[in-house]
Amino acid sequence: MATKQEDLFLTVLESYKDRLYRVCKSYAKGSDEAQDLFQEVVLNIWKSLPGYKGQAGLSTWMYRITLNVCLQARYRQDKKQARTLRLESIHMEKTPSEEFDAEEEERYKALHQCIQQLNDSDKSVIVLFLEDLPYKDIAEITGLTENHVAVKIKRIKSKLFTCITTELC
C-alpha cells in the first residue's frame, strides 16, 4: 500500500509533469537531453520530499528543484550521471506534426530559439514568468526581491520581443 508521501509524490508529479518538462526543455539542446533532465528532476523531487516541510508552496518548491537541477547539469562537464539514468516508467508522447498548426509551431520554435539565446539567469526568470507564476513566487524561487524580478522581467521581455520579431520575419 502506498504511503502518504508516495501518494503526494505521484499526485504532484502527475499534475506538474508537463510544466516541469517545459522548463527542462528550455535548458536542453534536444529532446533526449530534456528527457534526461526531467528524469533527474523526478529523482531529486523524490529524494527531497522527506525534507519538504511546507514552508514554501509545493509548486514553488518543485520549480526550485527543477531550476537547480537544470542549471547544475549545465555546469557539470561530464554527463555520465545523466546518461546512466533510465526511468522506464517515464515516456514522451509526441503528437504527429499534421495535428498541430504549422504557424503555431513556428512561433513556438522562435520563442524557444530566443529563450535559448538568453543567459542562464535570465532564462530562469523568464520561464517562470511564462509558466504564469506571480512575481512573489518567482522571487521565492530565485531568491531575488519582487522588485528585482519585475525589473528583470521587463528587460528580458523586451529582449525576447525583439528576438522573436526578427526570428519570425
Next chain:
Amino acid sequence: MLDEELKRIWNASTQQERVKLDLALLLQDVDNQLRALDRGIKFRNVLEIGVAVFLLPMFLISAVFIPFLLSKIGSIILMGFCAFLIYKLKKVRAQKPKDVALPLKEYLQEQRLYLQQEMRLLTTVAYWYIAPFVVGMSLFFIGFAEIGAEGLWLKVVGAIVLGIVIYFLNQWELNRRLKPMLEKLNQTISSLQV
C-alpha cells in the same frame, strides 16, 4: 506581442510532446535508480578513502616491526598522510550542497563555495598530498639500504614519477573541469544580481 500571447505559445508546446507516467511502476523505478546511484557513490568513496583506510594499519605495522630508522620515519609520515587524506576528503565531501530545493541564488552560491573548496584542494595538492607521499615513500625505501637491498633508487624514482603524474592529473582536472565551471557559475550569479 502581448504577455498573454507569449504565455499561450509557451503552453501550446505541451500539445506537441506530452510526458506519460506509468504511475504503477514509477516508485519502484525511482527507488531502483536511487539505489544504483548510491552504490556508485559508495564505490567512489571506497576507492578514494578506502585505500587510505586500508593502508593506514599497514604503515602502522611497518613502523613498529621494520627495524630501519628511515623506513620507520617514512611509515610514520605515510600514516599521517593517510589519516590526513581521509580527513581532508571527508571534510570536503561533507560540504557538498545537498539541499536542491534552496532558492536559486542561494543554491548557486553554495555550489560556488563547494567548487572553490574543491579547487583549493587541487591547487594545494603538492603540499598536502604529493610532498608527504613522495617523502614518506622515499624514506621508506631508502631505509632498506641498511641491509644493502638492491634497486632502491629505482623505487625512489618511481615514487617521484608517480607523485609528478598525480600532480599533473590534478592540475588537468582543475583546468579542464573546475575552472570553466566556476567561470560559468560566477557569470550566472552576477547576471542574476544585475
